[in-house]
Amino acid sequence: MITRFARPRIVRAVVVTTALAMPIALSAGPSEVAARADAPAPAPAPATVSVDFGDEKGRLRRSERYNNYPNENAFVEQRSADVRFLNEQGLHQEVHRVWLDYVFEQCSIETRTCDFSGNTDAYLTDASNLSDAVLVNLNPSEFIRGERPFEDLQPLLEVMLGDLKKKYPAVKYVEVFNEPDWQYHGHERHDGRPADEVTLRPGDLYRFYVPFYKAARKADKGVRAADRLRVGGPALSVMDPEWMEPFLDDYAADRDPHKRLDFISHHSYLKWDDDYQVPTFYKSDLRQVSSERGDILEWLRERRIRGRIPSFITETGIYPGPSFDDRTGTADYLRQAAGMATYTYLYSRQPDTYMFNWVVRHFAEGRKDQLVTRVDDGPVPTGVFTPYGNMMLMQSRMKDIEVSAAVSGSRKDDNGVYATASKDRTGASLMVWNWQHTNDRSHRTTVDMSGLPRHFRHRPVRQRMFRIDQNTSNYFADPAGAGLRQVSEKIVRPGTRHSETIDLKPNALYLILLEPA
Numbered sequence: 035m036i037t038r039f040a041r042p043r044i045v046r047a048v049v050v051t052t053a054l055a056m057p058i059a060l061s062a063g064p065s066e067v068a069a070r071a072d073a074p075a076p077a078p079a080p081a082t083v084s085v086d087f088g089d090e091k092g093r094l095r096r097s098e099r100y101n102n103y104p105n106e107n108a109f110v111e112q113r114s115a116d117v118r119f120l121n122e123q124g125l126h127q128e129v130h131r132v133w134l135d136y137v138f139e140q141c142s143i144e145t146r147t148c149d150f151s152g153n154t155d156a157y158l159t160d161a162s163n164l165s166d167a168v169l170v171n172l173n174p175s176e177f178i179r180g181e182r183p184f185e186d187l188q189p190l191l192e193v194m195l196g197d198l199k200k201k202y203p204a205v206k207y208v209e210v211f212n213e214p215d216w217q218y219h220g221h222e223r224h225d226g227r228p229a230d231e232v233t234l235r236p237g238d239l240y241r242f243y244v245p246f247y248k249a250a251r252k253a254d255k256g257v258r259a260a261d262r263l264r265v266g267g268p269a270l271s272v273m274d275p276e277w278m279e280p281f282l283d284d285y286a287a288d289r290d291p292h293k294r295l296d297f298i299s300h301h302s303y304l305k306w307d308d309d310y311q312v313p314t315f316y317k318s319d320l321r322q323v324s325s326e327r328g329d330i331l332e333w334l335r336e337r338r339i340r341g342r343i344p345s346f347i348t349e350t351g352i353y354p355g356p357s358f359d360d361r362t363g364t365a366d367y368l369r370q371a372a373g374m375a376t377y378t379y380l381y382s383r384q385p386d387t388y389m390f391n392w393v394v395r396h397f398a399e400g401r402k403d404q405l406v407t408r409v410d411d412g413p414v415p416t417g418v419f420t421p422y423g424n425m426m427l428m429q430s431r432m433k434d435i436e437v438s439a440a441v442s443g444s445r446k447d448d449n450g451v452y453a454t455a456s457k458d459r460t461g462a463s464l465m466v467w468n469w470q471h472t473n474d475r476s477h478r479t480t481v482d483m484s485g486l487p488r489h490f491r492h493r494p495v496r497q498r499m500f501r502i503d504q505n506t507s508n509y510f511a512d513p514a515g516a517g518l519r520q521v522s523e524k525i526v527r528p529g530t531r532h533s534e535t536i537d538l539k540p541n542a543l544y545l546i547l548l549e550p551a
Contacts, residue, residue, distance in 0.1 A: 078478040078537055081444035081451040083466055088485025089438035094456045095382040098429040099128040100390040101165075101404075102349065105135050106157035108397045109407070113157070115416040116394060116405060117164045124430045127165035129207065131348055131390055132157060134170050141194045143186060148197040162204035169207035169348070170198065171269065174242055178218055179233060187242070191249035199253050199263060209299055209348060210246045210267035214239060215277045223310040236277045239268055240284035247294035266297035269348060273300045273326050279333055286337035295339075298330060299346040302377070302389075303354035317352035317471060320376050321448045327384035344386040350377050351392050352471075353401045359472050364510035366401045369471060371421035371502055372541035376469040378429070379452050391426060406509050406516065424507045424518045428465055428500060428545040433458040437485075444468075444477050451477050451538060457487060461549035468538035476539050481546070483532045491529055494551035498523045503542035525551050 103113070120126070134154070141148040150158065161168045172194075176182045198205045218234035247265045254262040270277050278300070285295055302323055304313045316322050327345055334343065352373035353359075353366065360366050374391065381389040395414075396402040404423035406415055419427060433456040444450035453466040468477050499522040501507060509516035526532065528548075536544055 075474050075476065078476040079444065081477040081479045081538075082442045083451065083453045083464070083479060083481045084438075084440045084442070085453070085455045085464060085481065085483045086438040086485045087455070087457050087462055087483065087487060091436040091438065094432055094434055094436040094454075095378075095388075096128065096429070097378040097382065097389045097391065098125060098426040100130075100388055101125075101127050102131045102390055102393045103161065103164075104393060104395060104397050105133040106153045109395050109414065110153065110156070112395070112405075112414055112416050113160050117160045119405075119417045120164060120394075123427060125426060129167045129169050129388070129390070130161050130165035131169040131171060131209070132161045133212075134172060137172065137194055138174065138176060138182075138190065141190055141197065143189050143193060146193050148194060150197070150201065158198075158202045158205070162202055165204065167206040168202065168204045169209055169346075170205055171209045171212055171348075172246070173212045173214075174210075175217070178214070178242055184241075188245035188249055191245055192252050195249050195253040195263060205263075207264045207266070207297070208246060208250060209269055209297075209346070210243050210265065211239070211269045213271035213301065214268060215274060216271040220271070220306060220310040236280040237284070239277065239281050240288075243267055243281075243285075244288070244290075244293075247292075248290075250294065251292050264296035265294050266299055266343075266346065268299065270300040271303070272305050273302065273323075273329070274305070275329070275333075278330070282333050282337055282339065286339055295343055297344050297346045299348045300326075302326075302347050302350040303352075313354075315352070315354070315357070317373060319448045320352075320373070320380060320469070323377070324380050324383070327387045342386060344388060345384070347381060347387065347389040349392045350374075350389060351402055352377075353399065356399055358401065365504065367510050368421050368502070368504055368508065368541045370401050371425040372467050372469045372543060373471065374422055375425050375429075375465070375467050375543060376448070376452055379454060382454075418509060418513075418516050419507075419518070421502050421508050421510075424502050425543055427518050428502070428543060431500075431545060431547065432456045432463045432465060433461060439464065444479075446475075449473055449475065451479055453481075455483075461547060462487065462490070463548070464546040465543065466536070466538070466546070467543035468540060470540035474540050476537065479536050479538050481534045481536065483528075483534075484530060486528050486530060486532060486548075489550065490548065492527055494525050494527060495548050496523065496551045497526050497534075498547045498549075499536075500545040500547075501542065503539050 140150060140154065174187060177184055177187050214234060219232045222232045250263040250265045268281050302316060304315045306313055330345055352370060358366055359369060378389060381387050393402050394404050395407045400408045403420050404426060406418040406420055409415060435457050437455045437457055439453040439455040441451050441453055449470050451466060451468050453464060455464045466479060498520055500518050501521045505511045507519040
């Protein structure tokens with residue numbers, strides 16, 4: 035439900051106090067972006083997407099069903115309405131990640147109880163209504179900084195996890211830490227602290243992880259294996275071998291027969307130089323993430339760590355911290371949509387890898403919002419998707435079985451046309467988009483579909499197309515037309531093949547649905 039239409043407010047980049055709110059220049063220069071915008075657009079380049087609906091690849095990876103909400107004090111008045119809206123739109127979650135920032139103060143070793151009343155209870159209840167499973171992020175900051183005695187951590191966690199499991203059955207995952215490599219090391223190095231004076235070093239991390247799996251084992255006592263808590267981490271800000279390998283070394287060396295590492299988590303925005311002074315943003319070439327799962331599998335093999343331990347990319351995006359490409363305009367909102375679609379594509383090609391979207395509403399940076407949050411006047415609206423949110427809605431309308439979709443004639447580095455196709459008994463679907471970041475290359479794209487399902491052949495089929503671009507399905511161009519816009523509908527009678535031609539402007543996205551008429 036759309037509560038009101040308001041004029042979009044242009045969000046300036048603001049330095050905020052979060053793990054990756056970096057007090058440095060994080061953007062392309064305004065003159066550089068302006069120069070590209072003023073240059074005449076080149077003629078569309080040809081591209082071809084070849085889809086074979088007979089070549090099945092397995093279940094489609096549903097990244098739109100893995101998501102984040104900000105902490106419990108953010109957008110409290112909108113949160114329940116957001117949950118209803120997302121559920122109504124078909125974006126009910128498989129796993130939803132939440133932040134329990136105050137839980138270490140809400141639980142007591144002395145009374146063996148926790149008080150989750152008020153905001154925390156409403157927050158966890160909303161998350162449970164939105165998702166089949168809830169992942170709670172727990173960050174033992176006071177223990178890492180030495181402000182509380184380490185020996186209190188495990189008994190406190192035993193109380194905490196036991197109460198969470200009892201009161202909120204949807205809580206099934208516990209993620210330990212949040213960007214510890216940046217919070218307790220990189221940020222300090224960036225600000226000039228010598229390497230031997232930082233709060234945390236790579237080899238220090240695992241000792242703070244151990245109490246979590248030990249406490250989870252106590253909380254799980256007497257429950258069947260399918261219902262036990264899944265514990266993992268370390269939620270690094272970067273998939274950095276300097277931090278990940280010592281963590282895995284210590285896990286491999288741990289002699290506890292009940293040790294637990296149910297998933298390996300990290301974030302995906304950028305990487306740093308050795309002194310944490312110069313970042314390299316993944317948006318410069320998103321293919322930088324393509325080898326991450328292969329690296330993790332190799333590290334697990336080297337340490338003889340057995341079992342199928344998945345990767346959770348619990349945060350990702352092309353705009354870490356307060357970064358931007360266009361400080362004063364709205365083009366970044368469309369870039370975010372196409373960039374996140376491309377991230378999804380690259381991670382879905384890696385086995386046992388689950389990318390979490392970031393974020394339903396961000397407390398400071400509008401480029402990351404899935405729901406429109408920042409307006410010039412009036413209350414925060416509910417029920418209005420940004421282009422990024424509309425991209426996730428496109429993903430939710432894809433069919434269930436992925437099929438082969440090959441692209442030719444378009445890529446320059448990571449920029450160009452991407453496609454994902456799928457089918458099931460209800461029809462066939464294709465998402466195709468033109469990730470260009472700040473480039474201006476359009477593509478006239480021929481979509482050649484073969485191997486169409488038998489029940490489509492020589493029968494009337496309804497073809498619908500939906501589009502997101504700078505002017506369509508884009509609140510920041512047309513607040514009244516913010517929803518996912520259907521741009522064409524027709525009846526076709528395909529044989530074994532069917533083709534369409536679409537013009538893809540920079541960062542535009544299309545969804546094509548074929549369903550029985």
